[in-house]
Amino acid sequence: MQAAANSTPDQDLVIDGADLSNVTLVGKVVxxxxxxxxxxLQISDGTGVISITYFVDSVDSDPQAVPQKVAELRPGTYVRTYGHMRAFQGSWSISAFAVRVVHDFNEVTYHCLQAIFQHMHLAKGAGTGTGGATQQQQAGINSYSGPAAGGWQQKPQQQQGGGYGGGAPVAGPPGMDPCASAVLQVVSDPNTGDSGVHVNDICGRLGPRGFARPQVEAALTFLQNEAHCYTTCDENHWRAT
Structure with missing residues (x-):
């Protein structure tokens, strides 16, 4: 809220010296x-309330997708949302590409702890530069696979050089099929840049491993629905959340 008060619509939000564009928020549906x-949606995370516009991808194929989602996101429900910060008529909101219900309250606790950690790191641990913070944030995001049975589970560490772009590959959550796990590795490459990886490039990398384009596209849809990745400059470029 302080960052929004100190910014203008033609600027990115700046928190602890870092530009804020893509965000994840955990809070209660108001x-x-x-x-x-x-x-x-109106979501409260305990520090304030923010408006969220959620664009449901499956509405064209399933006319009941939106009513079903509205019923699922009833007031009082805790949710995690992923999206982009947007300014309109002097106020900030989130344009969401994924909203899912939080079924394990440990996720709320984890999110609060992660927010504290990132604030302390940016404010005190990274000096005035943001390069170290970006690497630390990437490491923090890739260290967790999301809520599983019994709480948050740390992803296994893998040897350097095993993934795409020379970095450590990102392991998918337990039970993810091999194609989705392989796609997640590709879109998690930290060297892809802001625009992400084109679907043709993903297919080119995974084709020799026996994954056909329909499998890759189905995996991307699955990962997007599970809030593991999102489209960037167009519907063909993908990045991990």
Whole structure:
């Protein structure tokens, strides 16, 4: 809220010296309503309330997708959302590409601890530069596979050079099929840049491993629905969350 008060619509939000564009937020649903085929949410994370517009990808193929999602996101439910910060008429909101219900309250605790850690690292541990913070944030994000049975489980460490781009590959959560896990490795490459990896490049990398394009596209849809990746500059470029 302080960052929004100190910024203008033509600027990115700046928190602890770092530009804020893509965000993940965990909080409680205050209100939820359908509007023009999308979902308008008000989410409170304990520090304030922010508006979220959620664009449901499956609405074209399933007319009931939005009503079902509205019923799922009832007020009082804790959710995690991923999206982009947007400024409109002097106020900030989130344009979300994924919203999912939190089933394990450990995720809420973890998110609060991660927010504290990132604040302390950016404010005190990284000096004035953001390069170290970016690497630390990437390491922190890639160290967890998400809530599983019994709470958060740390991903296994793998040898340097095993993944794409020379970095350590990102392991998918337990039970993820091999194609989805392989796609997640590709889109998690830290050297892909802001635009991410083109689907043709993903298919080219995974083709020799026996994964056909329909499998790759199905895996991308699955990963997006599970909030593991998202599209960037267009629907063909992908990055890991």
């Amino acid at each position: 209100s939820c309503a359908e509007r023009a085929g999308n979902i308008d």
